[in-house]
Every structure is written in C-alpha cells, then in structure tokens.
Amino acid sequence: MKFNNRNVYVSPKSRLGVNVRIGDNSVVYDNVEIGDNSIICNDCVIGEPLNAYYHDPRYQNPATIIGANSIVRSHSIIYANCRIGEGFNTGHRITIRENCVIGKHCSVGTLSDLEGDITIGEYCRLHSNVHISQTSSIGNYVWMYPYSVMTNDPYPPSHEIKGGHIGDYTQVCVHAVILPGVQVGENCLIGANSVVNKRVPDFSLAMGDPIKIVKDLRKYVVMGKGKPYPWMTRFDRGMPWQGIGFEAWAKQRQTKGTA
Amino acid sequence: MKFNNRNVYVSPKSRLGVNVRIGDNSVVYDNVEIGDNSIICNDCVIGEPLNAYYHDPRYQNPATIIGANSIVRSHSIIYANCRIGEGFNTGHRITIRENCVIGKHCSVGTLSDLEGDITIGEYCRLHSNVHISQTSSIGNYVWMYPYSVMTNDPYPPSHEIKGGHIGDYTQVCVHAVILPGVQVGENCLIGANSVVNKRVPDFSLAMGDPIKIVKDLRKYVVMGKGKPYPWMTRFDRGMPWQGIGFEAWAKQRQTKGTA
C-alpha cells in the first residue's frame, strides 16, 4: 500500500541492503547505507546534507548508516553523518541532525528533535516530542517522555556548549528539563515538570523546580505493588532481558565480561 | 490553487463523498470514508496502516471515517480505524494514531499528537502541540492549550496503561500535565504549568505543581469583568449554543432529553 515507488529518489551513491523498502515521496541522498530488511516510510529524507552543501560546490555528503531491521516512520529527517544501530524504530516527523551516534534497538518518538552531536546508548526509548540539545549524551535503557528536554547553554547565549548526561536505566518524565552540563545518575526517576539543576546520584527519585532528591528509589514502596524500582525486574518488553529475566541476563553479561 | 491533482493517490477501496477535495501529494489508503464537502489539504496521509501492515502480507486496512464538512490541513496523518465526526477541523502536521473516536465539531491544532485508543466528545478544541496518551478520554466542550499533556503510565515504564479523564467544559492551560489515571471534573480551569496529581472536583480552579484547589470558580470575581466562569454564557463561537445563548440551549437539550 505504502510502497508504490511513486516519486522516490534514491541516490546511486547509496547502498540499500536486501529487502529494504522505501516509501513514496522519500529521498535517500548520497552515501547512505541502510541495513537489510529495513523500512523507510513515505515522505522521509535520509542523509540530509549539512549546511556546507548550500554554499560549497565541492560538497560531498558524509556517510549515514542505519542498521538492519529498522523502521523509520513517515515525514522523518535524518541528517548525514549519523550512525544508527540495528532495530531502530521511529515515530513520525522526527529530526536527527548531523553527527549523532545511536546504539542498537533504540526508538525515537513522533516529533522528537535531536539537535546533533549526540550520543545515545542501546535500547533507549525517546517518546514523542523529546528535545535533545547538542553534545548531550544518554546511556543505555533510558526512557524519556514527552516535552522532556536536555539543554546545553549555561549562560544563554554563549559560545560554551555543555550538554548533560543521563545514566543507564533512568526514567525522565514529561516536561522535565535537564539543565546544561548536569549529570543524572543511573537508575533514577526524574518527576514530571522537574528542573534538574544539579547532579543526581544513582537510584534517586528527584522532583520539583529546582529538584529535590526525594528518596532512594530502592526504598520506595507502593501499597499493594511492592517496590516498583529498579524497574527492570518487572518490565522487559523489547529489552534484551525479555524472556530471560533481568537478573539472569545481568549475570550472563557479567560472566561474558560485557557488562 | 491547492487542488491540482498532482501526485495524489486515492485507493479505489475508499469512498469520497460529494464535493470532497484532496490536496496535492496526499494519500488516502484503503477503506477510508470521507463525508461530503470535506477538504483534505496537501501532503496528508489518511488511513495510515497499522503496524501489522509491515509484517503481515494478508493485512487489511480497517475502516477510517471522517465526517462531512471537515477540513484536515496539510501534512497531517490520521491512522486507520479512527472514527471522526462531522465538522472536524485541524491545523498542520497533526498525528492521530489508530482507534481514536472523536465526536462532531472538534478541532485539533498544529503538531498535536493523539497516541491512539482515545475518546474525545463533541465541540472540543485542542490547540497546537497538545499530547494525549493512549486510553485517555475527554468529555465535551473541553479546550486544551499548547504543550498540555495527558499521561498514562503510573510507574514508568510499566505494562499498566491508565489514561486520565477530563470532564465537560473544562479548560486546560498551557504546559499543564495530567498525571496517569487522574479524573478532572467538569467546568474546571487548570492553570498554566500545573501538575495535576489528584482528582479535581467540578468547578475548581486548580494551579501549581502539584496542584492546589485554589477556589470554586463560581465564586471567582474579576474586577470590572464580573464572574468569568462558567464561561459558556460569555463565549459561544463555534459552540452549539451560538446565537441561542447557553441557558436557552441547555434548557432545550433538557426538554428534548438529550442532556
């Protein structure tokens, strides 16, 4: 239904894997590599040229890589010089600017905006409308919810660009703001509408504007539910421990020395 | 100007009413029904197939219905299996995921994102950039303003999806967050940047993070303006009581037994 080869342009300088489908009205620019069995839906732009293109007649598009088994939903834009791992999954109208490195099995939701020069680990989930500024970094298994934002300019406007970091397994709720250069630990829960203006230790529940460290999440008990955090023992959909259980998976990783 | 039939695809399995116009570069997929005199502007996708489509060769697109006298502005995406009443009006680049039921005479503003499995009543106005998560429900005559959001996951990430509800006539101001499963009453005003973490009784002015119930709106007096709420006696544009007056309309409805 969506793949009628209507008004599609794929640069002859790009390499599409086996069984790759490109939706109507989409464009794949020079020097893009898309892994096997991936789907680029309609009205997408992959390998969007950098600014230099508009002014430099000798411009050559740097390499853009999207791993196998990925699906990029319609109206999305991914700039050149991004490297994205396999199993990538997007909503509609995402924007990923140049020089982003995204690990395998990540998803980026509708309207999310990654400003470039960003590093994201594996199995992260950015929901709709997440904004990540340049030089920010995100660990593995991190989830961010709508209208959450990582900023990077401590004294706006300045020439000093200083993205923050979010540690493994951390959850960042809707409308939360990570201020420039702030380090958020592993296994944290950042409450809705928080302003994170200082370092957050591992396993913290942090809330408020500016945040307070409300409690150690390992001691957080919900009536009738037990201890919801760390969350990995009660949730596994799409995670690498799915079907194995988090503890067995973590032990395996330790044994293999990959942890 | 916008309807030149350039690069348009309308599935032969769709049914367009009398005098329906489809803008350039738009796509209407299988099993879509669009009511008389409706306008789908350019670069839209109507009846976007569900996920199963990408993997199941026997996939059949479920029915999508958009009522008569509607206008869907450019770059919008409406998934299959949505039922939308007559007089629907959208901004640009809206996204409505599958299984949404929207009553007549609603509007959804530019960039708004309805995540699917949502019920919305009649004569609601979602402004630009409203985000509604799955299983949320909204009554009638409700207005939501930019960057307001309804969430659904009480212990993120979890398998427990629990959307909230917003009652008839309620106004939800910019940047307000409705937390998962929260019931907001009828005729409320939720202040800008509020975090609504508990049930809000009818006729409340609620503000803050977390909200406080500041006052009963029926007792809210503004110098030189009288009592601005309930708002229905002072505002009628596009509402069913336009030209009749709210009280006469409400009485009519009661008499007819449709209230």
Add this chain to the structure above:
Amino acid sequence: MKFNNRNVYVSPKSRLGVNVRIGDNSVVYDNVEIGDNSIICNDCVIGEPLNAYYHDPRYQNPATIIGANSIVRSHSIIYANCRIGEGFNTGHRITIRENCVIGKHCSVGTLSDLEGDITIGEYCRLHSNVHISQTSSIGNYVWMYPYSVMTNDPYPPSHEIKGGHIGDYTQVCVHAVILPGVQVGENCLIGANSVVNKRVPDFSLAMGDPIKIVKDLRKYVVMGKGKPYPWMTRFDRGMPWQGIGFEAWAKQRQTKGTA
C-alpha cells in the same frame, strides 16, 4: 542534490529573485516574492492561502515577501500576507501563519509555530519548538528556547486576544510561559520553566512559577566568569556587532541616529 526540480510548483504569479533555488516537492503559491540568492528547501509551502480561499471562489492570495539571502529548511509552511526580512533562516517544519512581520536576520527553529498577527524585530533567534500566539510582539536580538510560549487569552476561552511583549536583548529559557498581555522588559533573563504572570523590569533575572524578580542582572557575578549579563559584550555570532564589538556598534548607531 536537493534541487532536481522534481514535483515542484511555482505559481506564475510569483516573483523569484536571481539565483533562488526551490527544493523538490515544494510549492510557491500566488503572489509570493522571494529575494535574490534565497533557498527554499524541499517539501515547503510558501504563500499558503488563508481560510477564505476554501470558501470564496474569488479569493486572491495576498502578497508574501521573503527577503534576500534567506534559507527556509524542508517541510516548512509560511502563510500568505507575511513579510519577512533578508537573511531569514529556519529549521525544519516551521509554521508561520498569516500577517506576521519579521525583521531582517531572524531565525526560527525546527517545529516552531507562529500563530499569526505577530511582530518580531531584527536578529531574533527562536530555537526549536517555540510557540507564539496571535498579537504577540518581540523586540530585537531576543532569543527564545525550546517549548517557551507566549499566550494571549486571559480568561480562556474568550474573545479577548491580548498578546504580550518581549523587550530587546531578552533571553527566554526553555519551558518558560509568558502569560497573556505581560510586558517583559529589555535585557532580561527568564529562567527555565518560569511562569511570567506580571511585568518584568529591564535587566531582571526572573524565575519560578509564578516568577520572582531574583536580581538585577547587572549585579550578577559568576565565580571565574565575571558578569555574564548583559550578554552582548561577550557574544556576537551572527549579531550586527560581530567583529566590531557591541560598544563600538552601539555608539555608531547612536551617532547615526538609528538607535
């Protein structure tokens, strides 16, 4: 790469300057004037017709002007009856509704949404996802950051539309809300997540929900950095005082009587 003249429509009633490039799948409607050396990237709509177009067979598109040396990135929509100065620079998917007047050398970031009837001065920078409501006005050299919003309805919903104003050189940080009709002075810094519910005097650092005037920015000293505000003596990229220095430039202006 992007300019293959594929599926492009330019109205014969429009006037393109020398060396103007129009990207694939873009549309330029009637009565648009684009200055020399400007670039309209792919999938854009310039001169989007007003509502009357859908109903009035005698509709004529009012003039839309975009100055020379501008770049409008892909998937953007600019309505008819806007006047935009030279050196205009946008991200992707911006929306500018009718009757906006924007001075020279402004930029508007990805997904920003200008609702119409807005006045913006020179050298302003709206980052991604800024929302400006109707009848708002913005001075010169103003920067606004993601998810900041100017509102206009004091008693929603009402017929009373009352946009606010932001003075020259002011910085409005992420997630800040300017409430309807509020006047923000010159040379202010509005903190992240603030709700600006009252007049802000010149040179104020204002933060919180609702804001407090925290200090006079001229007295704000950062250890090891000196006084970061006013910012114009330490930042000049893209500003008219680039290479000259702010003080020399300001003096020049005064002498010329253009200040």
